[in-house]
Amino acid sequence: MNIREVVIISGKGGTGKTTLTASLASVAEERRILADADVDAPNLALLLNPRETGRQPFFGMPISEVDREQCTGCAICEKACRYNAIHVRDGKAVVDEGFCEGCRVCLHVCPERCISLKTIERGIIRRGNTALGPLWHARLYPGGENTGLMVALLRKEARKEAEASGASLIITDGPPGIGCPVTSSVTGGDFAVIVSEPSRSALSDLRRAAGLCGILAVPFGIVINRWNLSEELTETIKETCGNEGWPVLGTIPFEEKIAEAVGAGRIPTVEMGDALPALWHGIQKTGRLKR
Amino acid sequence: MKIAVASGKGGTGKTSISASLLLARPDTLAIDLDVEEPNLNILLGSFDGCVMPVTMPIARIEGSKCISCRKCAEACVYGAIAWLGAGVPVINESLCRGCGLCPRVCPPEAIYEEDQVVGEIRSGICGGISFLEGRLRVGSVNTVRVIEETVKKAQSFNETDWLMDCPPGTACPVAASLRHADMALLVTEPTPFGRSDLEGMLEMTADMRIPTALVVNKTGIGDILIDDLCRRFNADIIARYPFSRSAAESGARGESPFKTDAGWAETTRSLWSDIERRFS
Numbered sequence: 001m002n003i004r005e006v007v008i009i010s011g012k013g014g015t016g017k018t019t020l021t022a023s024l025a026s027v028a029e030e031r032r033i034l035a036d037a038d039v040d041a042p043n044l045a046l047l048l049n050p051r052e053t054g055r056q057p058f059f060g061m062p063i064s065e066v067d068r069e070q071c072t073g074c075a076i077c078e079k080a081c082r083y084n085a086i087h088v089r090d091g092k093a094v095v096d097e098g099f100c101e102g103c104r105v106c107l108h109v110c111p112e113r114c115i116s117l118k119t120i121e122r123g124i125i126r127r128g129n130t131a132l133g134p135l136w137h138a139r140l141y142p143g144g145e146n147t148g149l150m151v152a153l154l155r156k157e158a159r160k161e162a163e164a165s166g167a168s169l170i171i172t173d174g175p176p177g178i179g180c181p182v183t184s185s186v187t188g189g190d191f192a193v194i195v196s197e198p199s200r201s202a203l204s205d206l207r208r209a210a211g212l213c214g215i216l217a218v219p220f221g222i223v224i225n226r227w228n229l230s231e232e233l234t235e236t237i238k239e240t241c242g243n244e245g246w247p248v249l250g251t252i253p254f255e256e257k258i259a260e261a262v263g264a265g266r267i268p269t270v271e272m273g274d275a276l277p278a279l280w281h282g283i284q285k286t287g288r289l290k291r
Numbered sequence: 292m293k294i295a296v297a298s299g300k301g302g303t304g305k306t307s308i309s310a311s312l313l314l315a316r317p318d319t320l321a322i323d324l325d326v327e328e329p330n331l332n333i334l335l336g337s338f339d340g341c342v343m344p345v346t347m348p349i350a351r352i353e354g355s356k357c358i359s360c361r362k363c364a365e366a367c368v369y370g371a372i373a374w375l376g377a378g379v380p381v382i383n384e385s386l387c388r389g390c391g392l393c394p395r396v397c398p399p400e401a402i403y404e405e406d407q408v409v410g411e412i413r414s415g416i417c418g419g420i421s422f423l424e425g426r427l428r429v430g431s432v433n434t435v436r437v438i439e440e441t442v443k444k445a446q447s448f449n450e451t452d453w454l455m456d457c458p459p460g461t462a463c464p465v466a467a468s469l470r471h472a473d474m475a476l477l478v479t480e481p482t483p484f485g486r487s488d489l490e491g492m493l494e495m496t497a498d499m500r501i502p503t504a505l506v507v508n509k510t511g512i513g514d515i516l517i518d519d520l521c522r523r524f525n526a527d528i529i530a531r532y533p534f535s536r537s538a539a540e541s542g543a544r545g546e547s548p549f550k551t552d553a554g555w556a557e558t559t560r561s562l563w564s565d566i567e568r569r570f571s
Contacts, residue, residue, distance in 0.1 A: 011328055013459040014302010018484065040462040041299050041491065043484040061368060082348075082390050084439060098466045099435070102368055103390030142461040142495035148432065176301040176459050177327035179427060179434040199543035201306065201330035208328065211429040229536075230543050263482055263513040 003162045004289045005155075005170040007037070007186050007218075010195040011205030013176035016225040017195050019262050020252070021173035022047040025132045026269040027280045030169040034130070035158040036137040037151045037185040038175040039123065040144070047267050050128020050135045058125050058138065058153065060146030061102035062117040066093045070114030077106035077115065098143045122146055125154055127161075134161060148184035151175075155185070169289065178212045186213060191287030192220035193249065198233035203240065210246055221247040221286045223279060226254035247286045250279030292571055293453040295472035295501075299488030301459035303480045304508035304532070307542050309456040310334035311549035311559040317420045320450040324468040325458045326410060326425035326437040332417050333545045340415010340422070345440045347389040347433055348404035354379045356401035363393040363402060388433075410437035412444055421450065434458070438467045461491040469496065474570045475503045477526070481513040489517060493524040502570060506562065509534040529569070530562040 008021045018036075021044060025034055036044035064086065066077075073091040085099035086106055093106075097120065107115045123140040136158045140150055158170050174185040174192075186192050192213050196206045206222065213220040222241055227234040234251070241248050252258075252275050261268035269276060284290050296309045309331060313321050323331040332338050350372070352363070357379045364374035371386035372393060384407070394402040409431040413424040425441030427434055438458075445453060457468040469475060475496045479489040489505075496503040503526040505517070511534045521527060532538075538548035538555055548555040 010301075012302065012330070013328075014300065038460075040460040040465075041301070041488040043300075043487055046483045046487060080391065083435070098463060101388060101390065103388065103392055104366070104368060105390050105392045105395070108366075108392060108395055139491075140462055142491050143463070143466040143498060144461075145463050147460075147462045177434075178429055179327045179464065180432040181462070182327075183432050197543075200333050200545040201328075201543075204330060204333065205328040208429050215430040230540055233543055259482075259512055262484075263515070265483055 003159065003168060003170060004190045005172060006191045006193060006283065006287055006289060007172040007174050007189040008193045008195060009174035009182055009186060009209055010176055011178060011209035012202045015195045015197045015202055018043045018047065018173050019268065020195055020223065020225065021171055022267045023269055023272055023276055024280055024283070025171050026267050027277050028169060028171070031165070031167040032133045032169040032171060033158045033162045033167050034133055034135045035154055035170060035172040036135070037154060037172050037181065039138045039140045039147055039150050039154065039181065042137050042139055044173045045128070045135065045137050046265060047262070048130040048132060048135050050130045052126060052128045054127045056125050057121045058123040058150050059119050060122040060144070060149060062119045063097060063100040063102045064095045064106050064115050065118040066095060067114040067116070068092050070112045072112055074111065076109050076111065080105045080109045098145060101145060123150060125157065133167070148180035151181050151184040178208050182212065183216065186216050186218050189218050191283070191289065192218050193223055193283060194220055195223050195225050196237055197225050198227060198230040198237060200233070203237055206237070210244070219287065221249040221283065223249050224251045227251040228253045249282035249286055250275060252279065293455070293471060293473045294566065295455045295457050295469050295475045296478060297457040297465055297469065297475055297492060298459060298478045299461055299492035300485050303478045303485060305478045306330050306334060306456055307548065308478050308506060308508065309454055310547045311555065312563065313420050313454055314547055314549045315559050315563055319452045319454050320445060320448060321417065321420050321422045322441065322445050322453055322455045323424040324438050324441060324455050326427045326434055326441065327458060329424050329426050331456045332422070332424060334542065334547045335420055335422065336418025338413060338415060338417045338422065340413060343412045343414065344408045345410040345412055345425070345437050346406035347409045347436055348391065349384055349387045349389055349407045350382055350393050350402050351405050352379055352382060353401045353403065356399050358399050360398060362396045362398065366392050366396045409433040412441050414444060434464045435467045438464055442471050461495050465495065469499055469501055472501055475501045476506060477503060478506045478508055479517065480509045481507060481515045483515055486515045486517055490520055493520060493526060497524055504529045504566070504569065506530045506532070508532045529565040530558055532558055
């Protein structure tokens, strides 16, 4: 079975990734699995209202823990830690759990051998059924490390289910930015949709997101959302795409009724009108999603 | 006072409100810590200054010294050192996190570290304001490293008043930014997504014990209430910016609405007095 995975990203936050992911899922006809890879600000479930069928805790890398009884406060660990994650306070080393990456340098250098490893729960991964198909989503506990690892696990679950159930399409709502969680969302995907909007900030971020897709060798195309908020900047984005050879997959207008539907927790399939099926067609064609 | 402007959800207007606050008080040090997508410069004006690389040590093996004991490959928790059954282990640079463990465990000291550029810091003046920006190199995943180096640079300036434009989300890059703040100003919008991400953000500032106040941006685009969150986390809404198409358009062009919209500018000035009354 040939499963195709399309990942929706944006660079800049707030350009409409989640709304578009749900809307595209509502016009896709294939058997599909949905995944929300924006694990530290997950919102897809707010539009899809899943009935929960399962949940599992997420454990990141084991991290360091100091035995306070044994610690002499020598600060050798503090000097060795490259992540600024262990500090001597009041004569004892204290691990900052939000920064420890579990590299074990401190264990290695501690003369008292008083540092060990512990596993902590960093978040929760959930599965639910929705009208548009099964949804895999997750929540990283605030301040947490290991977003990339969590995204990788989430995508693996979605793929496993697609293989088992015969679904041919996975639609993944990605995180903003170009860092760890985005890299983990896009790597190995079949096609990335970059959602932009007519602003100078979004154009700058689009360039960086496109650069990342290039480095990861994942083909991509661009959607210009709310194009009518500035026709001039929409033209600039289209020109940039033309010059760079990036395909423009479609455009979606800004309309109050779209915002109102999302505000009421509804997927704006009807409100987006003909632009939506046209966009999905563009994605299928450019992304070679159809077998 | 060191103020962090954060939001949880992206696109709520962190950068617009950061730029407005800075334009109203140009003696504040501007720090763009949204290093994956730094956009504060676009709203402040033209940048004049210098660019410095941010580097991270990456492990390398000197093949002639290696005794093929494979201790390095066994020690690396990131799976960045592959033992191929014999010979010299191979380091996968994109997985190396520069922790410095492998040089310490290598008996013949065959492993050394070489600095690799993971981003850059721009330091200078932007739109007449003292300005620092961290910028992650495309393809690097070392967001936190670039944030920390940018903050270190800021600390060397000995300025008392900072405004940090933080990354979106609630994961480690945000924690890395917030831990240098005296107060957090959380920008939200009255939509279901805005509310949901604000809740995660409030949990985070509460955990980190950072005094927090809220700004609701784009009022009028939704009617979602957050009063219960304000009570639960003891954080007040201290400013409301109404959604205006003209403000959105000027921001899109790269012009701060502080310069183009009188109502927006007035809200920003009263936001400053509220911040000072409550937090200084």
